[in-house]
Amino acid sequence: LSELQILDLSNNKGLWGPIPSKIGTLKNLVNLVLVRCNFSGPIPESVGSLQKLTSLFLNSNSFTGSIPHSIGSLRNLVWLDLSDNQLDGPIPVSNKTAPGLDVLLNAQHFHLGQNKLSGEIPLGLFSSKMSLVHVILNNNQLNGSIPDTLGLVQTLEVIRLDGNSLSDPVPENLKTLPSVTELYLSNNNLSGQIPDLTGMNLLTYVDLSNNSFDRSGVPQWFTTLPNLTTLRMDTTGLEGPIPAELFNLPQIQTVVLRNNKLNGTVNMGTSFSSDLRLIDLQNNSIDEFHLGQYSYKVLLDDNPFCREPEAAGICKTVQAPLFPNFTAQQYCAPLSCFLDLVGSDCTRPYLGSLIFRSFNFSDLENLFYYDFLMDTLQPLLAHLKVPVDKVCLISSMINMYSYLVLNIAFFPPGGAFFNRTGISTIGHVLNNHDFISPYGPYYFTDLAYPSFPGKSKNTG
Template sequence: MAGKFHLSILLLLAALLLQLFDTAALTDSDDFAGLQALKSIWKNTPPNWEGSDPCGLGWEGISCANNRVISITLASINLSGQLSSDIVKISELQTLDLSYNTGMTGPLPQDIGDLKKLSSLILVGCGFSGPIPSSIGSLQQLVYLSLNSNGFIGGIPPTIGKLSHLYWLDLADNKLTGTIPVSDGTSPGLDMLLNTKHFHFGKNQLSGEIPSGLFNSNMTLIHLLLENNLLTGDIPSTLGLVKALEVVRLDINSLSGSVPENLNNLTSVQELFLANNKLTGVLPNLTGMDLLNYVDLSNNSFVATDVPPWFSSLQSLTSLIMEKTQLQGPLPPSMFSLPQLQTVAFKNNRINGTLSFGSNPSSQLYQIDLQDNLIDGFTQRAGLNIQIVLVGNPICDEGVTESYCKIPEPSPPTYTTPLENCNPQPCTEDRVSSPSCTCAYPYTGTLFFRAPSFSNYGNSSIFASLQQNMKASFKSHGLPIDAVSLSNPTKNIDNYLLLSLQVFPSGQDYFNRTGISAIGYMLSNQTFKPPKEYGPFYFIGNSYPYFAGLQASSKKSSSGIIIGAAAGGSVLVLLLLMAGVYAYRQRKRADTADKKNDPFAAWDSNANSGGVPQLKGAKSFSFEELKRITNNFSELNDVGSGGYGKVYRGTLPNGQLIAIKRAQQGSMQGGLEFKTEIELLSRVHHKNVVALVGFCFEQGEQMLVYEFIANGTLKDSLSGKSGIRLDWMRRLKIALGAAKGIQYLHDLANPPIIHRDIKSNNILLDERLNAKVADFGLSKPMNEPERGHVTTQVKGTMGYLDPEYYMTQQLTEKSDVYSFGVLLLELLTARSPIEKGKYIVREVKQAMDTGKEMYNLESILDPIVASSPSPRSVERFVDVALRCVHESGESRPHMSEVVKEIENIMEAAGYNPNAESASTSASYEGHSKGSNHPYSNQSLFAYSGNYPPSMLEPK
């Protein structure tokens, strides 16, 4: 009976397993092999890392998309081992975060550069060592590179300079040596990181001078942290070119020479640390740096200087630290009236006279340390609660007993998050009472703030604000937390503010691994943004030993283990049968999936069309679907036509308006162009690039399905065909939107894309007149080996075509820049690029006179532009256009520069570059009752043959 019972149970389980096998999706085999290899060399991996389907079974710390592993986040779970080359088998990996696992040791594998999709490599607070591999420079999609608080040695790889998308670069708190690499024409360097906001290199052993070539005016850098290294030489004057800087820490080095006079060009800097160097010359003049909160120039060798007037002019100042800086003379009472001032520390100088706070001292003042100066008088004020230290001054001669003549007893500030209107209860074991008075096992660690703008750590309200901010941020991201507690603010030897952090779970007294990794990831990848006054920070989490299930019972029922002997043979046969059926169904399902997911099964790769397209999200429509959506392609839905074919309007079942571009028989695109447009548009997603919804490739048809763009082409609006009046502000807005779309194609698309056919017919305007770049039939993806240029057959549109590209057949991103410059001139003049035999570029250059208003172009400009209320903005716009159509591609700006310049033009003219154009298209004066779609007869007048050179000269 027992054998029959167990056999029945097994048969039922077998049926369930077969059903499961029939419906489950399997993780990619290479991804599974990579995870299995890592699991074999890592200790303390999550217990649910079992089975052969990490995506389907929900392995903790693993995130997937389309059965490919795209993320591994395993922070603070006491993981140990090494990061082997097996990681590169997971080729779609985008995020790798192993932070706060000190047991992760050894070097990073050299072939980590093969993870081409990786955008976040975050290994904070581990035990990794060895040199940082140069192959990291191959991770072209990398946005976050956080390797701080490890044991890396060697130099900073110059190849990091190739990471054009990098936003966050943190190599601090390692053992890095050597100089800071800059490019030299043959090798890359960190000066190429124009989009990187954060250089965090403190607490290493970097040596040599700070290269003058490290900085340039195109950088968007906001945090420069080089503190606590072995740097020597002068502070380069080029530092003053980086206008975006907000935090500068060059302290605790051996820098010498005078501080550059142009340092006060950095008007956005809020924290400036130059202390503990060998700087000489006069004290720097910081006049104009009105956002400065914290200034520390202590322990340098400046020449003797009277107290400068800029001390009293910096209205944002909270902390002025000038110990041992050769200051002399009296302190002006006006300095103490600065509204935010908290700390004045002028130890070991030659300050003299009488100390007076004036009539209106700051209510924030809490500490004034003037030890070892020459002060001989003090005008006290009643009611001030300020710690004043005058030890070592004449006023404190022997026998004086005033409190300010005594070294104060150290009293470190205390803070603990207050209780939330509850009574704490005693907790058993290692559990802790939270601010909500529940007992739980908190996740703990330390927050390190590298440059806080305040110095009064006894102000509890500022920490309460941080605690509330952090709790709200965690909850807004759906993390399972009940409360956050901060405590023990301290200042360490590196001048960092440290805070102890406890995060308490919600609904139970422990976190699982997913919860811990999610919290750790929010802190390691800087998703959590503290209030601005805290400045740059990092977090070091402690391992979390309280996961549920670690002490699971080992008791098992003997009746669940013993199986009757009579059932043994049957079970074996059943398992073999299951294996056979499973293998058959898996192969059948794989074949079905291949057919279902391959809309190009009939694609003829030998018919000059290349391999089967690789798609990312575009839907394959059947011919019958599109026939039904367009009412059998009726004339009523015909909204445009061209040499390629016709465009039809339709509505999807979900209500989305679409435009269907249908090639006419005999005039179809070549297979390669059709494939290119599908592949490129399916992987680009930007608000200023027209979105591809899908395509149809069956029954001899080639059709592309786009989002419907209500207001047609820019060409139609400039020519008056659409009835939309484009004033100067709207033209600027359109130019900015188109520039952003092209910049996205050049800098952020993967791979980067050269459009090759930028023109007014390929800029579409939606219902709010937002510009969208369209028509990718001639576009060229630029894979890594081709980033400089690619030699290719010349294609484009007459009048917009780059002469350099035409002459050399070498296509670069600057070819699009030239075409865009022509487009800008078209916006200015409302003329076609070639009109009545005249070329717009040549006409503008010949008519220009920079000594006259609007450059004497009134006769060429469109009357709407000529009547602009901001003539200077028109002139600057002309300047940008002419830079774009420069004869030499090298002399043309990058699209990122063009975007920035147009934004500056708009702001200077009083327009908001981020504002919406209008509520709807109907709000535009003269808006026509009908709408024409972009694909008119003119839109496909594209070049693929020979133009006479005279038509292409930009002279």
């Protein structure tokens, strides 16, 4: 195995226990992909010996302990994904005796979310020499300030620091990052003024909810970001009137401003974006709301306006779903065959989920996004000679981590079953491909395939 360049064992739940330290002897390894197995224990320091490695995917396992400093030795590394494990301790940066993640100047992806990482985000983690595109540190136990060195990484497109215990004001220089499209800072203890995002004209998705910002009027940048599709500012200390221009941003789909002190009159009239599908202003101090010609979902409970007789047709007790979802019945034939007995005469699709850690839209009922994905997937698989007859979407939802989950069915060509090679090839392709906007970084998980030819059951 000394000449092995790609090792992909993803979605094998039968693989468990620690990774052997001998993994470090595979000196020619370029891609190490161990997504969603049952590996546990510490990540071996010997991983740092894989000097040719460009992709390290260890996400969705049960690894424990700290992130090895030795990963900082992987100077060719482009993609580091350690998310969805039980890793703890600080994020390693260089010291006098060992390298850290700060010297990975070719890295484009730091995916470290859904762990138990603690302490401050090190000031030395970021520099202007870096090539980072995605910094995803969500749902850890990080505290302290957001380092202003983050604003030096001019290549950044996605920043996810949500679900931590970060405090203090947001660094002012974040607004100098020219390419950021998605910014998640929600569910922290950030304070001071609401950050000024003026000039971040590529922003599509902003979530600053549930922080401890100073009370303030609606920031001017609310109405000046031309590509904004989603604005979530739940519990952020907003007060005063809402500018009508917010609802007329050309691509706005979702506006969530609940649990603030907003007041005055909102008049939708006829001047609102044709893409706008949800306005959530619950628990504010809105005195009047005029729908005009707007006919999509409005949530206004717990506003003074809702006590008025004329509000009866508007202030309906309808809650936005906790986790928005969409069932795409028009895309897939019934999937009852998936669980049928082997002897039945029907095609058995391979089912899995594409889980996107970032995406730049929020209207799950807009079929454009699914058509785009299907039009991307089908030719990709055909080009790589992956044996698939049809790919279709079953359903979608946004989960508790604000990840977009797309449930997909792959149908086998010319027969009722996929063979083992077909299944493993699909998984390999999907765990080694990077989609383009409007979809961001993702990983692929599958369901156990129910049967192979000549077998009554198989766990995949």
